[in-house]
Amino acid sequence: MQVNKLEVLSNVKVSERYWHMIVDSQELTNQIEPGQFFNIKCADDSFPFLRRPFSIYRINKEDGTIEFLYLVKGLGTVKLTEVKAGETVDVFGPLGVGFSLAKEWDTILLLARGVGIATLAALAQEAAKQNIKCVAILSARSNNDLLATETLQGFGAEVYKVTEEDGTSDVDNVEIIMEQIFKEHDVKAGFTCGSKRLSRLMQKVTQEKNIPAQIALEEHMGCAMGVCYACVCDVQHGDKIESVRVCKEGPVFDLDKVVLA
Numbered sequence: 001m002q003v004n005k006l007e008v009l010s011n012v013k014v015s016e017r018y019w020h021m022i023v024d025s026q027e028l029t030n031q032i033e034p035g036q037f038f039n040i041k042c043a044d045d046s047f048p049f050l051r052r053p054f055s056i057y058r059i060n061k062e063d064g065t066i067e068f069l070y071l072v073k074g075l076g077t078v079k080l081t082e083v084k085a086g087e088t089v090d091v092f093g094p095l096g097v098g099f100s101l102a103k104e105w106d107t108i109l110l111l112a113r114g115v116g117i118a119t120l121a122a123l124a125q126e127a128a129k130q131n132i133k134c135v136a137i138l139s140a141r142s143n144n145d146l147l148a149t150e151t152l153q154g155f156g157a158e159v160y161k162v163t164e165e166d167g168t169s170d171v172d173n174v175e176i177i178m179e180q181i182f183k184e185h186d187v188k189a190g191f192t193c194g195s196k197r198l199s200r201l202m203q204k205v206t207q208e209k210n211i212p213a214q215i216a217l218e219e220h221m222g223c224a225m226g227v228c229y230a231c232v233c234d235v236q237h238g239d240k241i242e243s244v245r246v247c248k249e250g251p252v253f254d255l256d257k258v259v260l261a
């Protein structure tokens with residue numbers, strides 16, 4: 001883990017609300033795992049003071065590049081859109097604990113919403129490399145926000161899309177789709193990110209099916225180094241509930257242990 005000034009190869013608007021950035025990460029690319037994140041300094045000046053965390057969207061080992069897909073929300077991400085190709089971006093990472101894939105998992109189910117889709121895309125990329133079949137349910141406000149669909153399909157994933165726009169994104173409908181997927185595929189593990197509602201559903205379904213599941217949590221972060229404890233969440237350990245840091249012990253956790261309030 002280190003601070004790096006990486007050259008931005010491209011930083012473009014890809015939909016009404018989302019931007020896509022590719023950076024040259026030659027020396028880092030081999031150290032990065034899906035589910036990990038970088039804490040990015042979004043502007044050269046000291047405002048905003050805090051870096052902002054972003055998951056790795058794609059890891060391109062052959063090209064020595066990594067990609068980020070980000071939603072423009074507030075000051076930090078607005079400033080990030082102003083970074084031009086050829087300039088550098090100050091990134092700290094890779095940080096945190098990423099996803100793990102077991103050899104015996106030949107089919108996995110991904111359930112992601114909003115920016116959580118970016119986080120699970122890198123996992124789908126790694127699964128494709130390991131010949132693991134991915135079935136993905138992607139949820140978003142509108143079809144316009146389902147940018148990563150083609151990326152996931154490019155990794156061989158079978159993708160189901162649900163949106164508010166189409167009236168298909170309610171939890172009950174997602175559960176129906178999940179049941180259908182479980183009938184058609186021998187799903188060995190589940191992965192989720194981006195929505196507490198959908199994560200609770202994934203937790204329930206994977207516990208019923210008695211299969212493992214992992215979640216990448218997205219909490220507000222301060223230092224992202226495990227010092228400030230701004231990003232704690234609760235996990236169950238036997239009879240006890242423990243507070244853990246999303247930036248250090250996470251962001252990926254076993255879903256059955258996470259307390260999803």
Ligand SMILES: Cc1cc2nc3c(=O)[nH]c(=O)nc-3n(C[C@H](O)[C@H](O)[C@H](O)COP(=O)(O)OP(=O)(O)OC[C@H]3O[C@@H](n4cnc5c(N)ncnc54)[C@H](O)[C@@H]3O)c2cc1C
Binds near residue numbers: 052054068078251
């Ligand atoms: C581990 C991790 C990985 C992430 N990966 C991605 C990614 O790949 N792509 C992406 O677009 N975003 C990702 N995020 C979320 C991203 O960090 C925030 O959207 C970003 O920090 C917002 O910064 P801002 O300055 O633009 O907005 P701010 O001005 O900081 O916030 C704007 C609004 O968003 C809310 N907000 C800020 N951060 C979060 C958060 N973490 N969770 C919920 N609400 C928040 C604020 O309360 C405020 O209402 C990730 C977050 C974490 C913790």
